[in-house]
Amino acid sequence: MTLGRAVMLFAGCMTLLSAILAWQVSEWWLLLTAFVGLNQIQTSFTGFCPAAMVFKALGAKDKAVFS
Template identity: 45%
Template sequence: MNLDRTIFAFAGVMILISVALTHWVSPYFVWFTVFIGANLLQSAFTGFCPAAKIFGLFGIKAGCAFGEK
């Protein structure tokens, strides 16, 4: 699995977790979902993703979207 697919899977899991927390724990967890969405949006425009840097440190090979420039 390359870095791109790892980031997409991680973002999807985090969104599902935040929606579940919003539903079952507190409606304030919706801000976690907003944060994830804002991070995805800024990484689409800037190419910088903090999670990609962290996963890269774990040795996951870069894909097309978050490769070294």
């Protein structure tokens, strides 16, 4: 799996998990959704993504996401 796809998969899973937890447990879990969204916006401007650094260290190949 490429680095970009791994980051997108992780962000999508966190968003869905947050929505499920907000529905089942507490609406405070929507703060996780807000954090993920803000992190995506921040990454688009700065290029700094902590999740990408972790996935790269785990061996994900750095390749274009869309081709």
